[in-house]
Amino acid sequence: MRRTWWKRILAAVTLVGVLIAAMFITVPERKELTVLESALRDVVAPVQTGLTFVSEEAFSRIRSVFTLGRSAETDELRQRIRNLEGELVSLEEFRLENERLRALLVYRDGQDQSRLLLARVVGRDPGNWFSTIRVNCGSEDGVRQDMVVVLPSGLVGRVLAVAEQTSDVLLITDARSGVGTLVQDTRLPGVVKGSLDRSGRLRMSYLTREEDVEPNQAVVTSGLGGVFPKGIPVGRVVSVSNDPSGLTRSAEVIPMVDFDHLEEVFIILSH
Amino acid sequence: MHVFVLALLVVAAVLLQTTVFQSLRVAGVSPNLILVLVVFFAISNGPRHGAVLGFVGGLVQDLLSGFYLGMNALSMALTGYIVGLGHHTLFRESPWIMAVITFVASLGAETVNYLLLLSLGVTILPGNAFFGVIIPVAVYNSAVAVLAYRRYYSSSTKGLLRNFTN
Numbered sequence: 512m513r514r515t516w517w518k519r520i521l522a523a524v525t526l527v528g529v530l531i532a533a534m535f536i537t538v539p540e541r542k543e544l545t546v547l548e549s550a551l552r553d554v555v556a557p558v559q560t561g562l563t564f565v566s567e568e569a570f571s572r573i574r575s576v577f578t579l580g581r582s583a584e585t586d587e588l589r590q591r592i593r594n595l596e597g598e599l600v601s602l603e604e605f606r607l608e609n610e611r612l613r614a615l616l617v618y619r620d621g622q623d624q625s626r627l628l629l630a631r632v633v634g635r636d637p638g639n640w641f642s643t644i645r646v647n648c649g650s651e652d653g654v655r656q657d658m659v660v661v662l663p664s665g666l667v668g669r670v671l672a673v674a675e676q677t678s679d680v681l682l683i684t685d686a687r688s689g690v691g692t693l694v695q696d697t698r699l700p701g702v703v704k705g706s707l708d709r710s711g712r713l714r715m716s717y718l719t720r721e722e723d724v725e726p727n728q729a730v731v732t733s734g735l736g737g738v739f740p741k742g743i744p745v746g747r748v749v750s751v752s753n754d755p756s757g758l759t760r761s762a763e764v765i766p767m768v769d770f771d772h773l774e775e776v777f778i779i780l781s782h
Numbered sequence: 783m784h785v786f787v788l789a790l791l792v793v794a795a796v797l798l799q800t801t802v803f804q805s806l807r808v809a810g811v812s813p814n815l816i817l818v819l820v821v822f823f824a825i826s827n828g829p830r831h832g833a834v835l836g837f838v839g840g841l842v843q844d845l846l847s848g849f850y851l852g853m854n855a856l857s858m859a860l861t862g863y864i865v866g867l868g869h870h871t872l873f874r875e876s877p878w879i880m881a882v883i884t885f886v887a888s889l890g891a892e893t894v895n896y897l898l899l900l901s902l903g904v905t906i907l908p909g910n911a912f913f914g915v916i917i918p919v920a921v922y923n924s925a926v927a928v929l930a931y932r933r934y935y936s937s938s939t940k941g942l943l944r945n946f947t948n
Contacts, residue, residue, distance in 0.1 A: 538849065538903070565801065634846070639812065639892075639915045639918075640915060686906055687904060711810070771807075
């Protein structure tokens with residue numbers, strides 16, 4: 512009897528040890544996935560694609576029954592407004608950039624060099640701790656870790672891990688994400704982070720108290736840090752509050768991208 | 783037959799959790815349906831079965847997520863085992879009691895996940911973790927438990943999941 516108990520305890524301890532080791536091996540932010548992880552992702556991806564497709568179809572049909580097609584039109588118009596707002600911010604960014612560059616008599620437009628790869632969202636993280644999506648493009652398509660993911664309306668995130676046929680994207684709403692940004696009008700720098708408060712809003716931290724930050728001001732990427740190219744729309748300021756230290760302020764930022772309805776995204780292959 | 787039905791239930795929970803309930807987020811969270819199923823199963827069948835289903839269900843969720851493989855498997859196996867200890871002592875017929883058990887079990891499982899994430903170097907402030915994820919998920923899970931338990935209970939006493947342990 513005692514021997515059986517010892518066997519059970521030993522088996523349980525071994526299993527817990529293996530699981531903890533697996534957790535440490537499979538943390539994100541590694542240079543490469545293991546062969547097994549890569550294969551697992553590519554095997555799971557078709558299932559996730561099917562699930563996502565079935566869910567989208569079912570929701571679309573249920574919505575059209577209840578709203579007699581009005582919802583689709585409203586959704587489309589809302590999406591167009593988001594895209595146009597993103598374009599407006601981009602245009603304003605180009606205008607300001609042109610002014611600065613004219614003053615310096617130097618012209619450089621980095622974004623025209625970009626190569627964009629269209630990727631379809633095939634799955635989302637099933638848990639509540641993280642905000643990641645899986646897309647149907649991987650190393651076979653030229654995707655590499657830390658490549659930037661965007662939509663016409665603004666910044667989506669960056670590539671976290673790459674398998675042969677799929678990639679995982681860390682959304683800017685994830686608590687682990689941090690993006691170097693600027694308030695577009697004042698060029699005040701800060702870091703935009705995701706949060707777990709689930710309001711869908713972002714937090715722009717480390718704003719100095721020297722310059723005012725007003726609601727509705729646009730926030731764009733600063734290009735600092737080397738991952739995100741400069742000038743990509745991130746969001747708009749909703750409110751500003753003083754930090755407990757009294758030295759800096761934080762702003763609540765509503766993202767340009769509608770993260771609840773991501774279906775396709777662009778991966779910037781080079782910039 | 784029972785294992786087949788249970789496997790179908792796990793697949794259905796995963797399907798719903800990763801698709802329909804992603805669009806039915808309340809307070810920013812979706813329910814953890816696999817955990818709800820583990821709690822139901824553990825209370826009906828005891829600690830060993832609860833731990834096994836918790837391990838399998840958690841591992842499925844970990845595989846879909848792709849990162850921190852084993853985190854949910856560990857927390858759900860532990861939850862399944864502890865809840866299963868109440869197999870003979872807790873009153874199992876009331877969906878309201880199951881809601882309370884599910885609430886407490888969800889708080890426990892998500893707190894274990896939070897502690898594991900902290901040990902893996904993921905910095906999340908306790909306030910954000912508890913008010914942003916742990917408590918909302920526990921509330922949502924217990925609401926799902928109220929709605930789903932009668933159906934599960936009748937299946938486990940008179941239907942396809944009857945006498946699983948036999």
